[in-house]
Amino acid sequence: MKEALTKESEIDGDGAQSDFAETTDQYKVKLSMFEGPLDLLLYLIRKEEVSIYDIPIARITEQYLEYLRAMQELDIGVAGEFLVMAATLIHIKTQMLLPRDPDAPEEEIEDPRNELVYQLLEHQKFKGAANVLHQRAMMEAAAFTRASMEEDTDNPEVAATVFQLFEVFKEVMDRRRAISEIEIARDEMTMAEKIAEITLMLNDSAEVSARALFERARSRREMVLIFLSVLELVKGLVIRLTQSETFGDIVIMKRET
Amino acid sequence: MTVDELKPIIESLIYVSEEPISVKQLATLLEGESVLDIQTATDQLAEEFNARGGGLEVRQLAGGYRITTRPEFSEYVRRYLKSQPSARLSLAALETLAVIAYKQPITIPEILEIRGVTSTSAIKTLLDRRLIVAKGHKQVVGRPMLYGTSKDFLIHFGLNDLSELPNLEDFEDLMTS
Amino acid sequence: MTVDELKPIIESLIYVSEEPISVKQLATLLEGESVLDIQTATDQLAEEFNARGGGLEVRQLAGGYRITTRPEFSEYVRRYLKSQPSARLSLAALETLAVIAYKQPITIPEILEIRGVTSTSAIKTLLDRRLIVAKGHKQVVGRPMLYGTSKDFLIHFGLNDLSELPNLEDFEDLMTS
Numbered sequence: 001m002k003e004a005l006t007k008e009s010e011i012d013g014d015g016a017q018s019d020f021a022e023t024t025d026q027y028k029v030k031l032s033m034f035e036g037p038l039d040l041l042l043y044l045i046r047k048e049e050v051s052i053y054d055i056p057i058a059r060i061t062e063q064y065l066e067y068l069r070a071m072q073e074l075d076i077g078v079a080g081e082f083l084v085m086a087a088t089l090i091h092i093k094t095q096m097l098l099p100r101d102p103d104a105p106e107e108e109i110e111d112p113r114n115e116l117v118y119q120l121l122e123h124q125k126f127k128g129a130a131n132v133l134h135q136r137a138m139m140e141a142a143a144f145t146r147a148s149m150e151e152d153t154d155n156p157e158v159a160a161t162v163f164q165l166f167e168v169f170k171e172v173m174d175r176r177r178a179i180s181e182i183e184i185a186r187d188e189m190t191m192a193e194k195i196a197e198i199t200l201m202l203n204d205s206a207e208v209s210a211r212a213l214f215e216r217a218r219s220r221r222e223m224v225l226i227f228l229s230v231l232e233l234v235k236g237l238v239i240r241l242t243q244s245e246t247f248g249d250i251v252i253m254k255r256e257t
Numbered sequence: 258m259t260v261d262e263l264k265p266i267i268e269s270l271i272y273v274s275e276e277p278i279s280v281k282q283l284a285t286l287l288e289g290e291s292v293l294d295i296q297t298a299t300d301q302l303a304e305e306f307n308a309r310g311g312g313l314e315v316r317q318l319a320g321g322y323r324i325t326t327r328p329e330f331s332e333y334v335r336r337y338l339k340s341q342p343s344a345r346l347s348l349a350a351l352e353t354l355a356v357i358a359y360k361q362p363i364t365i366p367e368i369l370e371i372r373g374v375t376s377t378s379a380i381k382t383l384l385d386r387r388l389i390v391a392k393g394h395k396q397v398v399g400r401p402m403l404y405g406t407s408k409d410f411l412i413h414f415g416l417n418d419l420s421e422l423p424n425l426e427d428f429e430d431l432m433t434s
Numbered sequence: 435m436t437v438d439e440l441k442p443i444i445e446s447l448i449y450v451s452e453e454p455i456s457v458k459q460l461a462t463l464l465e466g467e468s469v470l471d472i473q474t475a476t477d478q479l480a481e482e483f484n485a486r487g488g489g490l491e492v493r494q495l496a497g498g499y500r501i502t503t504r505p506e507f508s509e510y511v512r513r514y515l516k517s518q519p520s521a522r523l524s525l526a527a528l529e530t531l532a533v534i535a536y537k538q539p540i541t542i543p544e545i546l547e548i549r550g551v552t553s554t555s556a557i558k559t560l561l562d563r564r565l566i567v568a569k570g571h572k573q574v575v576g577r578p579m580l581y582g583t584s585k586d587f588l589i590h591f592g593l594n595d596l597s598e599l600p601n602l603e604d605f606e607d608l609m610t611s
Contacts, residue, residue, distance in 0.1 A: 035525065035526055035529065035549075035551055036549060036550045036551030037550050037551070038549070038550040038551075079551065079552075081550055081551050081552070085550065119548075119550070121606060122548060123548070123549065123550065124605065124606075125602050125603075125605040125606055126529055126532045126533050126536070126548070126549070126602075126605075127529060127532075127605075128604070128605025129532040129535070129536065129599070129600065129602060129605060130525070130528040130529040130531070130532040131528075132600050133528055133531060133532055133535070133591055134522075134523070134528055136591040136592050136593070137523070137590060137591055137592075139505060139592060140589075140590060140591060140592035141508075141520065142505035142506075142508035143493070143502035143503055143504070143505050143508070143592075144502060144503045144508070144511050144515070145500065145501070145502055146449065146501070163561050163567070163568055
């Protein structure tokens with residue numbers, strides 16, 4: 001286990017044990033190295049060489065706050081979690097100062113530090129586990145598998161996970177939103193309105209050019225809408241379509257009743 | 258290095274190489290070793306490796322060496338390759354699948370509307386791989402076919418049911434970070 | 435088929451498989467052969483293959499078998515493939531991964547509670563690298579997403595299954611000793 005600890009400080013960026021650095025830059029680097037309030041507390045406990053089971057809470061709280069001040073002065077963004085921990089420490093400190101109920105049996109008096117100690121121990125365990133994982137990954141990276149058997153560079157394929165599926169969906173929706181924003185505040189016209197519009201046009205003139213009709217469309221959506229409306233009118237026997245030559249313009253005419 | 262020390266190194270190099278690896282290439286990698294030793298080691302390695310009567314063999318191909326499966330087991334290898342549901346999809350197919358998964362049941366024109374490009378060949382791929390299925394016709398003009406995800410889709414993505422698909426809220430934090 | 439006849443077939447199947455191949459998968463491909471025989475053949479194959487002292491070894495990973503080069507030759511293989519060891523995980527990502535590995539399935543708020551800091555960017559990294567996967571929603575208010583480790587996690591860290599993770603309690607006395 002001793003070994004693991006030494007190794008750990010290696011990936012830790014050698015921060016924790018050595019003395020406080022002198023220059024501002026080093027100071028900055030060191031402070032921003034604490035992953036979170038638990039890391040900072042563990043560092044202080046180690047630095048002060050105190051027992052994790054009997055933390056001198058006043059001393060550690062004072063040091064903790066000093067570090068936060070330093071971080072603020074050096075303009076290192078102090079994340080909210082650090083402040084929450086500061087509040088917790090001060091709360092524990094106050095509780096420790098409260099006189100104990102002299103009548104309460106010894107075993108019923110709960111040490112206000114207990115929860116924090118538990119959290120620190122848990123955190124420490126996961127740091128140890130992270131260190132072992134790191135070492136295992138290094139070892140595993142030394143074993144190689146066979147080369148891939150085929151490669152299709154023209155059509156890069158994606159081995160998908162549910163997460164990827166979601167990400168891809170989000171990309172599609174974002175792309176679509178971007179496109180529709182370009183289609184400047186398009187009319188949210190309904191198909192019924194479009195049908196009415198076409199019928200009205202046919203009241204004014206006997207023949208309407210389908211090409212002209214489609215060319216008026218301002219968006220893909222409107223084009224689809226026109227297309228569906230025309231189909232609907234044909235099906236409802238309201239209009240008929242004629243085409244004088246292949247690939248020629250289609251003429252829309254009102255059907256005689 | 259002795260010839261015996263060279264052999265396992267050469268074996269690992271042949272194994273990871275995408276193309277048959279030549280003695281000349283090996284000599285470059287094993288700087289300082291004599292080409293003759295490398296040639297001897299490679300020959301011995303091939304002989305010993307193949308004398309095992311295992312499923313693999315070191316073969317000389319296109320001026321180099323490579324490890325392949327023995328031809329007599331090709332039937333099993335083929336069986337394996339066929340058994341692979343081919344987890345991989347082209348980006349077009351994946352996009353189409355994502356749209357179908359989140360918007361099902363959905364028609365091809367609606368997918369076109371969302372993706373902005375036609376998806377017919379992607380749809381075909383997804384149908385072939387049984388990741389999506391037809392779910393009847395939509396009762397609108399033209400009665401287009403509706404598509405939705407299949408049971409295989411759930412199995413493939415390790416979901417018990419569609420409610421387990423991640424939603425936007427799940428990833429809101431992750432997306433902005 | 436006898437166990438001896440099975441061995442070379444299994445060897446070729448382990449070789450072609452993209453991922454570690456399990457005895458169960460082998461049994462599907464070798465229809466009609468007993469699972470016990472297949473298990474015996476695979477065990478014997480691994481033992482014999484590895485006893486050769488060659489550059490390759492049959493290893494048990496993520497519940498299956500895979501052939502890899504021996505770590506002691508990695509220097510040559512790296513030189514040849516010009517491969518850089520893949521980007522290291524940050525300490526934050528490793529610690530988050532450790533919490534997920536031991537406490538899975540776990541939600542982001544639960545991870546926050548244990549680590550004392552938000553881990554969203556670490557989670558995103560781990561998802562991108564496919565070391566963790568979403569495991570459905572927790573049936574509590576807000577239905578937060580649950581996360582767990584993936585098959586790639588086992589492969590990346592050279593584990594056969596999660597029981598091979600070191601005992602968390604072993605790390606308890608690091609500070610106090």
